[in-house]
Amino acid sequence: MKKLLLALFCIATLALNAQQDTTKKGIDLGQIHGNFQADFQYYNTDTLIGAPIVPEKIRSNGFMNLTYTRGNFTAGVRFESYLNVLQGFDPRYKGTGIANRYASYAFDGLEITAGNFYEQFGTGMVLRSYWEPNLGVDNSFDGVRVRFTPVAGVYTKLMVAKQRAFFDKGPGIVRAADGEVNFNELIKKWEDNKFRLTVGASAASIYQKDEDPIYILPENQAAFGGRMNIGYGKFNLYSEYAYKMNAPSAVNGFIYRPGQALIVNASYSQKGFSVLLGAKRLDNMDYRSDRTATLTNLTTNFLPALTRQHTYNLAATIYPYGTQPNGEMAYQADISYKIKKGTMLGGKYGTDISLNISGVNDIERSAAPNDTFGYNSRFFGVSKTILFRDYNIEISHKWNKDLKTNLMYMYFAYNKDIVQFQNYASSVYGIIRGHIVVLDVNYKFSKKVGLHAELQNLYTKQDEGSWAMGLLELSISPHWFIAVLDQYNYGNTVKIERVHYVTGSVGYTRGAHRFMATYGRQRAGIFCVGGVCRNVPASNGLTLSVSTSF
């Protein structure tokens, strides 16, 4: 490790000199790029919202990525620091260190990588790793990877790696391969054909020693997937199927049943109009390189959501839906239409209307021959248990060159017991149903000064009751913005819990540098995955964020 660090340091020094030298001598010694982010938070105690005492008072998360490239060669390193880790993140992110380092070389259709890398096969149902620092997720692979393109249109990948777990690696060894053929690239005559065809297949196997004194566990756990994309003109049909062999784990409750998943997405799009129809089945598809891992740790695959990812505060944060790896049957329809400009409804600039309907139910389950197998389930068997419903419509209109509005209405139904607590046995909260209305206004006072305002209301009689939210954001380009946001739980049946969660923030941007200060309250939350629940405590305090890229 030390040698590697030294090597990277040498490369970095060389490259820094290189950048200066390049201009002088005209010799390419490569380039260094990177990005940096540091968040500091000062914590106040706040008994009203339950914000706990933080002994350190100030905590911070930070990272810096450095990438060196020269010709076909790329090397990179990421330093991470958690002193101590911000509340809401897993405390196993502790201290500082090199969390990611790699070198890669590409030539003659072959790309070789050693060290940490991110990879995805298809939609990721067999294998996907990614880094999301703001959520504390990094399941990068650490090992070797070969990507080979023998002829244009044929892509193959082969890899062996362990996965990152905080500042160490998980116990499982992941062996995986993927092949994809794009016939429109492979066959010259098809290059500009209306008919498009791509076919892919992937396989993975995880080795983890069985030393468990209670169960006899499979030490090699395999998963396979096949995918196909067919297009004709404006139509597109994507389908992917994945199968996981027996892999008892903490998340599935140590059952030996194999897992299956199917996703089908059909779409049609033309100027001003598009339709997307999707359907999905997931059955016992959690796949990790440690059978005892829970929450977001050491996931080897990724199960895509088939529900709209909302960005409006109340729709995104109060009842957010997360894919249920143990089982779901889902559908989604998404239609967008633009009313032409110059018409009565379209006005001078046109009006955009989008309708999105999605629904998720649990899969049907019936008793298996024995408990350890888990359950039986017909492939198209849908349970009556609703997990989630989201019917929303959005109308966006530009009134004149200074004023733009967006109106959203949403009906939702949310199974809090299963989605948040993975509690399949009893109904405590029931299905929470409600409505959300959002009005979003953007107004330009001048070329430099703009105002963004949002008014949101979530109406429900269940759980914590109704919420209102208001946002005012003033931007003075090119450098400044000031914002005030209030989330107000006005409908809470417990009067003392009708709390205002107010935050104010000021931001300054200069080129790639971004500074932001936020002061206020944040709500508590609970999330559970794989039989483990984590409480993200409420907080009250000042956050400073600095980020830049170069």
Added chain:
Amino acid sequence: MKKFLPLVAAVLLFAACDKIEGPYSEKPTGNGNDTGAVRRILIEDFTGQKCGNCPRAAETIESLHNIYGAQIVSYGVHAGFFAEPNVAGSKFLTDYRTPVGDELDQFFGNSAAGLPNGMVNRVQNGGNYIQSYSNWGTVLGQLINAAPDAKIKITNSYNAATRQVNTTVNTTILNDLSGNYKLCVYVTEDSIVSWQKDYQLSPQDIEFYTHRHLLRGSMNTTWGTAVGSGSLVAGDAFAGNFSMTLDAGWNDAHCSVVAYLYNTATKEVVQVEEKKITQ
């Protein structure tokens, strides 16, 4: 040949899968031997009365006790959000958190990492002490057959009238140990019947749940008292006297003294012993 590479790889990977057709459970192999000097392993189960998944961890401990018998010493530590008692209503009113448990939780980060979880002899797993309960058996299996490095003997004398317990702990070092060592002497109470949430049951709030072996407090603070000064040599013997007055609410017949010796740098437990107060 190059074109067949992915196909060959796929076939190889297909071969790399073990299908278990049953039986699915191991036969118990533990000898349950608790005579003489054996290595005993400490399992600390971080839990909460309102943690609906935590009964699964308690069941895991029971399964491991069935296999390894008295070679395992365990206690539950109620800590964090899911251990907070309710302030109103009729359920979850008792607070099972302790200053000792809170200090351990703060140091090791258990409740913030999501419950249930715990530690097995405080051995580290990739720089972290926290182990998922489904991993306890595996870690235990790696430790339990090693020869013991120390022997701990607990002698209790209990006055039922004053509820004072006086404890003598004799520690004998069996193998040379480098580093600094401390001894902790905790008190636990078994079979407390009280509320517990369980997501696998309906209704999920269980009024008469039996909480096994809960940590109640320490006779010599959270981090204990030093044993010797610096490295220990085989044959070294130490004796220490400790005492505590039991809380009026604790059932003395169910209380035990748990004493463990640990390395102050790694925090790893060398040996643990348990003895009932009224025995």
